[in-house]
Amino acid sequence: MNTIGLIQIGLILSCTTIISSLQCNHLPLQQRKVIENSLRLLDKMGKKFPQQCLREKMSFKFPTQVLQPRQKGTVGVAIEEIFQHIFYIFSKNLTLAAWDGTALDEFQNGLYLQIEQLEACVIKKHTHYRRSKEASRLKLKKYFQKIDSFLKYKQHDLCSWEISRAEMRRCLQLIDKVTRKLKN
Ligand SMILES: *[C@@H]1O[C@H](CO)[C@@H](O)[C@H](O)[C@H]1NC(C)=O
Numbered sequence: 001m002n003t004i005g006l007i008q009i010g011l012i013l014s015c016t017t018i019i020s021s022l023q024c025n026h027l028p029l030q031q032r033k034v035i036e037n038s039l040r041l042l043d044k045m046g047k048k049f050p051q052q053c054l055r056e057k058m059s060f061k062f063p064t065q066v067l068q069p070r071q072k073g074t075v076g077v078a079i080e081e082i083f084q085h086i087f088y089i090f091s092k093n094l095t096l097a098a099w100d101g102t103a104l105d106e107f108q109n110g111l112y113l114q115i116e117q118l119e120a121c122v123i124k125k126h127t128h129y130r131r132s133k134e135a136s137r138l139k140l141k142k143y144f145q146k147i148d149s150f151l152k153y154k155q156h157d158l159c160s161w162e163i164s165r166a167e168m169r170r171c172l173q174l175i176d177k178v179t180r181k182l183k184n
Pocket of ligand 1: 093
């Protein structure tokens with residue numbers, strides 16, 4: 001390969017780095033937009049919470065402490081984990097939920113893109129917060145496992161999905177509240 005070719009590759013590489021670090025700087029803003037959008041889509045994909053599901057309601061107890069660590073970096077990592085878990089939950093058998101497929105796809109795509117972006121930015125920057133990261137990771141895993149088991153136990157029926165959707169809504173609202181506070 002000639003020198004011109006190498007210079008071109010070098011230019012492309014350095015531009016890519018600049019673009020991705022710019023995107024990383026806008027991460028908190030972008031994150032809030034994704035959360036707002038996800039909340040909107042969660043409402044759009046289904047109807048109001050069905051009366052007949054009220055008595056099946058479960059308390060999953062979101063581990064709020066994962067969103068209150070001392071360093072900002074660990075919150076970013078926790079949020080990424082939460083997005084991944086939500087993405088995973090909503091990729092289960094949704095036949096009986098009978099939700100709006102378009103809103104659901106948009107919801108999943110939004111989470112997926114944000115997970116990729118967060119992975120590129122957050123994990124690289126904050127590898128030294130490993131210990132509190134592990135503790136948070138475990139708490140979140142337990143919480144989402146409860147939801148996953150509940151859905152499995154109920155064989156992904158309508159009520160188990162509506163209850164999970166309401167729970168994910170609360171979870172995202174909580175993140176929304178925390179990220180607003182972090183900014184100030
Ligand atoms: C999803 O659930 C429905 C209803 O219970 C069932 O008929 C269908 O076979 C399931 N699909 C998969 C891929 O498991």
